Amino acid sequence: MPYNPVTDEILEALRGIVGEEHLVLRADLAEEYSHDEMAPVRGWPEVAVFPRSTEEIARIVTLAHENRIPVTTRGAGTGLMGGATAVEGGILLVTARMDRVLEVDEANMVARIEPGVVLLTFQEEMEKRGFFYAPDPGEKSATIGGNVMTNAGGMRAVKHGVTRDHVRGLKVVTADGSVIDLGGKVAKNASGYNLMHLMIGSEGTLGIVTEITVRLLPLPAELTSLLVPFQSLEDAVGVVPTLGKEGIIPQALEFFRRDVLEASTDYLGRAFPHGGAPVYLLLRMEASSPAEMERLIDRTGRLCLEAGAEDVLIADTAERQRALWDARGAFLEALGWSEQDECDIVVPRDRIAEIVLYSDRIAEDIGLRLSSFGHAGDGNIHINILRENLERGEWESRRDRVMELIYQKCAELGGKVSGEHGIGHSKRAFLAQYSHPVELEMMRRIKAAFDPGGILNPGKIL
Numbered sequence: 001m002p003y004n005p006v007t008d009e010i011l012e013a014l015r016g017i018v019g020e021e022h023l024v025l026r027a028d029l030a031e032e033y034s035h036d037e038m039a040p041v042r043g044w045p046e047v048a049v050f051p052r053s054t055e056e057i058a059r060i061v062t063l064a065h066e067n068r069i070p071v072t073t074r075g076a077g078t079g080l081m082g083g084a085t086a087v088e089g090g091i092l093l094v095t096a097r098m099d100r101v102l103e104v105d106e107a108n109m110v111a112r113i114e115p116g117v118v119l120l121t122f123q124e125e126m127e128k129r130g131f132f133y134a135p136d137p138g139e140k141s142a143t144i145g146g147n148v149m150t151n152a153g154g155m156r157a158v159k160h161g162v163t164r165d166h167v168r169g170l171k172v173v174t175a176d177g178s179v180i181d182l183g184g185k186v187a188k189n190a191s192g193y194n195l196m197h198l199m200i201g202s203e204g205t206l207g208i209v210t211e212i213t214v215r216l217l218p219l220p221a222e223l224t225s226l227l228v229p230f231q232s233l234e235d236a237v238g239v240v241p242t243l244g245k246e247g248i249i250p251q252a253l254e255f256f257r258r259d260v261l262e263a264s265t266d267y268l269g270r271a272f273p274h275g276g277a278p279v280y281l282l283l284r285m286e287a288s289s290p291a292e293m294e295r296l297i298d299r300t301g302r303l304c305l306e307a308g309a310e311d312v313l314i315a316d317t318a319e320r321q322r323a324l325w326d327a328r329g330a331f332l333e334a335l336g337w338s339e340q341d342e343c344d345i346v347v348p349r350d351r352i353a354e355i356v357l358y359s360d361r362i363a364e365d366i367g368l369r370l371s372s373f374g375h376a377g378d379g380n381i382h383i384n385i386l387r388e389n390l391e392r393g394e395w396e397s398r399r400d401r402v403m404e405l406i407y408q409k410c411a412e413l414g415g416k417v418s419g420e421h422g423i424g425h426s427k428r429a430f431l432a433q434y435s436h437p438v439e440l441e442m443m444r445r446i447k448a449a450f451d452p453g454g455i456l457n458p459g460k461i462l
């Protein structure tokens with residue numbers, strides 16, 4: 001059934017909810033609101049609204065529900081799969097004004113925040129209070145609402161898990177405008193089906209999150225980073241299962257190769273503490289005392305050298321650590337946004353080299369350049385397919401062929417279509433192809449149970 005347009009009456013009603021100054025018509029909307037950070041997916045809403053409260057969102061969704069108008073929620077728009085793009089028009093609901101930390105409950109070690117709180121701001125604010133918010137996806141300007149709805153991963157997932165592992169409660173506006181609380185401040189919960197966990201990672205298709213209760217941890221006492229150059233990818237990622245078997249769980253464990261490192265240092269205009277190795281592991285270790293850190297570094301360094309590492313460089317000052325992680329953090333930007341597409345696959349940790357070397361081979365056969373790097377500690381690899389000088393049509397057809405083969409190989413290795421960036425609009429076909437038909441049908445029924453009219457972020461995931 002087609003959607004209805006946003007009429008003058010609806011616009012008037014929306015102005016009555018958010019106020020004239022917090023509503024922008026399509027003609028006046030900045031171009032950035034028609035897409036997210038990478039996906040070659042474009043879509044213009046008929047109107048964008050910038051609400052300030054749960055109550056305003058509930059009224060907007062009730063209006064959309066009664067008039068069958070699509071509602072796409074947008075945090076900071078840093079997603080990479082077209083999730084926050086209004087591909088069916090309608091209303092774009094931007095959470096930027098809902099950026100308050102509502103409560104820090106020190107006794108229960110939780111914070112209650114609005115969805116538009118920016119990740120970096122929140123991390124810094126909690127650090128000042130002596131707390132650690134562990135999820136650490138690469139893009140710090142993302143909102144925590146967007147992180148929750150994509151179940152964002154990031155660097156510290158090896159030790160601390162993904163965003164899901166740090167959410168205790170959600171306030172949600174459902175597709176008919178009702179407001180429900182899922183979870184809460186409680187540390188465990190076995191009370192029936194866990195709708196909160198279904199909501200997390202649902203990319204705005206099941207409900208709109210208007211408040212989040214997150215878990216806080218004590219700040220780690222000691223942090224040290226290790227840069228470990230290797231001659232071969234197999235040796236480098238081969239250390240990962242060995243560290244796990246030895247009970248060494250770094251806070252972060254990344255791998256990258258020379259090409260992307262050079263792109264990043266050129267982009268930043270900064271030197272890197274080591275040059276020339278074909279492959280690197282970058283680790284951040286967390287310990288509760290200097291003595292424990294020393295033991296950890298000794299054991300990790302020894303295992304890396306036994307696995308063929310050329311050297312183990314220790315960065316123990318904040319400045320040195322920043323130099324390493326800034327270079328890592330700039331990889332995606334350095335590769336050029338508009339001229340790439342990516343596979344965000346995840347494979348069992350012992351299959352990383354196999355999928356990366358396979359994708360290198362097929363890219364060479366098909367005549368495309370790609371650049372792979374990722375979270376070695378959890379098998380999540382970002383394979384970025386670069387357009388370079390190819391004519392657009394030719395690039396798209398080669399990219400599609402490469403992607404098909406990569407996802408096929410990923411499935412053969414027991415991997416999944418997305419490790420952390422989600423499905424959004426651009427990877428729906430691959431989710432459909434590599435999910436069991438019964439699993440897909442269950443997902444469709446879940447969507448229909450939460451959103452029978454299909455107004456919440458249509459054209460995403462399924």
Ligand SMILES: Cc1cc2nc3c(=O)[nH]c(=O)nc-3n(C[C@H](O)[C@H](O)[C@H](O)COP(=O)(O)OP(=O)(O)OC[C@H]3O[C@@H](n4cnc5c(N)ncnc54)[C@H](O)[C@@H]3O)c2cc1C
Nearest residue numbers: 075076077078079083137138143145146147152153204209
């Ligand atoms: C340089 C760079 C590095 C990145 N590194 C990582 C990384 O390490 N790990 C990682 O996981 N991701 C990473 N990302 C991807 C991106 O930052 C994450 O997906 C992030 O969680 C998106 O947050 P956002 O606020 O920008 O959300 P948006 O892009 O605005 O939205 C993302 C999805 O969430 C939905 N949504 C947002 N807010 C709400 C809400 N309140 N209620 C319901 N639905 C909502 C949207 O509809 C959309 O489907 C990176 C991106 C960039 C550009």
